[in-house]
Amino acid sequence: MKRWLLTLCLLSPCSCATLNSVSFTHVPRGRGETVRASAHDWALFNLHSSNDFIDEVRRGLLTQCPNSNITGIFTKYESFNYLGVVKRVVTATGFCNREDAPPETLDPGVGGRSDTVNGSDAGAGTGQQHPE
């Protein structure tokens, strides 16, 4: 019995990660500072009562980058399965383009070729991309 409890205690921090969806929006030539927002919720045995936690993500982006344009938003939805407990995480990362930002802080980006980052640049390691 003690051995089982010890095994459970050792395994409890371990989790299986699942990547459910990934999306990317257009990345402009000039990119400002990076902003990142995330929201998560927990549930026992994957019995979630609602999905309202995702509203926090856009709110978080707007809080970090108020009255500005946020572009190149990379949205990732993943879940982590612990022993009987599931954690769902939505993460969004984007570029905050403040109008009063000095030009030298803007990255030349993709060399003026296009506003869109192709799959090899944007989706490396993610395995999935949803073009807009």
Place this chain on the structure above:
Amino acid sequence: MSTAQSRQTNWLATACAALCLGPWGCASLYQIQISDIQGTEGHLSPVEVRVSETGIDVQRAAELEGVMMASRMSRLEGHEVGGILSLFQFGPKTGNVVYSEIYADQLVREMVRQCPTGRITGLVSVRETRAYPVVSGEVVKLSGLCITPSEGVR
């Protein structure tokens, strides 16, 4: 207690459990996408549109039908029907099957109706499911920020 009475008791217990647990439908999230946010164009006010279609877990429905039937023969038939129906449901999918594939087509029209300026930014597209016993609500939600030009902004 006879076999028929036992089956009836089981069915009543199942129905009571479904009624009690029904309002607490299990929420599933399949996909979320956030579009670019233009915060310099004017005042931003939130708008949201949600459409839902009833999905049916055909396999579960067939099994339930088998449990509810009195004779063993009809129970077998319920499983067989479920097996045959599952042959038509191969491939990737999110949630349960629905009988109208165009239920989400009205989203854009509704969105524009809620935002008379027609300028919407920060769109969050969500595909989710609210699962109940046998049936489910297959939901597509679109929330955004309606841009209302403020004074001094073109």
